Amino acid sequence: MADAVQQLFPEAKVTIGPPVEDGFYYDFDYPNAFSVSDLEKIEAKMREIIVQGAAFECREVTRDEALATFAKRNEPYKIELINGLPEGEKITMYRHGNWEDLCRGPHTVKTADIKAFKLLKVAGAYWRGDSKNKMLQRIYGTAFASQAELDAFLQQREEAEKRDHRKLGKELGLIAFHPYAPGAAFWLPKGAIFYHELSEFMRSLLLSEGGFVEVKAPLLFNQKLWETSGHWQHYADAMFRVVSEEQNFGLKPMNCPGHMLLYSMGLHSYRDLPIRYCEQTPLHRNEASGTLAGLTRVRQFCQDDGHIFVRPDQIEEEVAAALKLVAKIYGIFDLKYEVKLSTRNPEKFIGSIETWESAEKQLAAALERNHIEYRLEPNEAAFYGPKIDFDVTDAIGRKWQCATIQLDYNLPERFDLTYIGEDSKKHRPVVIHRAIFGSFERFIAMLIEHYAGAFPTWLAPIQVQLLPISDDVIDYSQDVKAKLMQSGIRVAVDGRNEKLGLKIREAQLQKVPYMAVIGKKEKEAGGLAIRSRVKGDLGVMNIGDFGKLVLAENEQKR
């Protein structure tokens, strides 16, 4: 591709072009952005090159040879790359026809081996991934061993786009956005039901089995709190600030500092630990405008947040319990995830290196003892401590952090938190930050895409849609609705003067789990003709039996 680009746009400077998960990209320094029609020209040129069928030849060169080659071609980025290679590293060049590139390889044997490819999109990307550097033009593409495989890939992408939570969220009447509130969702009546079900599910679980107590801290805090926690120094720009009577306040971007204050306001015995606070209140982060995306990256959100204050000897057990809870909850939704252990960023941390290393070791140990596969992510920790993150992949293949478990020795220090030990002296607790869903907003986005909008009964905004066939059974339908509602089922009547086929079609498109057709026969028999979203016509059932069936699914989270 780079060969084709330079043939068509001789001014374009080559930089790097690695393979990625679904294909490849190449970054060019070129004064203008490439347009869609440029991509077509580049593709055409690439086909010409492929048809020529030149072999890819690899040769090893010395550092000086490599430098001289790219100096002659006036390719400063390649020279910078070569100079950045460690001493003694093998330098290889790949040639096809008259064009040669610095590359680690390997390549296919010859250009003609490339059977099917497509350039997908252009985007800006910073040189060496640093926003202080120049912005380059990146071209993304993909390639397959056959046209059929490429077609299948493109087809699959189209299918995936249909599950996009932004599209389904609108179609199913769950969420809306308005330009007056960028990055903050409106939860429409149906979306609010979904949200509330999840929220209640988590609350009751944490309060019953989880050993948590629920608290509600203020949303707005004096700047002094954020200075104490360290957030002001690290994230002042990303906080929404409010001035009142010459005092600076900040809307809370997270719950931990509030919970630290709450803990610090009382006296705690070693016998009381662990103390587990949970809270679901709104958080605000002033995310950069260009990063906002549907429900996955928002400015206002709410976490199923929790902070556990423990003695050092209780860390392992509490982390293990959190790991088990994540596995249990994600199992209920059948959601797949990847686990990462993020360790200290030498350029962004508070506290001593010793405590960091100890914290990192304890998290790794907890993962290993629970036989959880994970990937190490150096430098990715929060500034106050290392963390275990759980990434979920969205419909179009992007990964989003959802659950998180973070170990923190630093905030207890900064807030001078203590508990009274057996020796009646003051000791420092450790804090475990943890969220299972992460943010409700993002988790719901993942669920919408995971289920493609066809939610299990317990989450479906409307669980049963009653479909009266004619006006003379509407009264009976209302009676049925009242009965089902009384038993706690979310039920609606489609009383419009429309044909049954249309009502069924619309209920299906809205992905309502159960439809109940009501005509004269049902009215006389006192029953319902049940139709399942998935299985179709289930025949006539009596109201009580059907109600039990739905309630059982509610109970079993199905």
Add this chain to the structure above:
RNA sequence: GCCGAAGUAGCUCAGGGGUAGAGCAACUGAUUCGUAAUCAGUAGGUCAGGGGUUCAAUUCCCCUCUUCGGCUCCA
């Protein structure tokens, strides 16, 4: 925030320097119907907002806002 693309009726989209169109939805009427779309009629728009060029701008240019795809960031 940076690079790029986009914004036309509630929704999905067409159009294009001479004052805007379809389908669905809505409304009205007819139809009372048995497992994925009944028929007819009516109404609906500062063409995202602001400025400029022009006799004339929704169309061309500039700015702003929002959204989308990436990049950076993500407590």
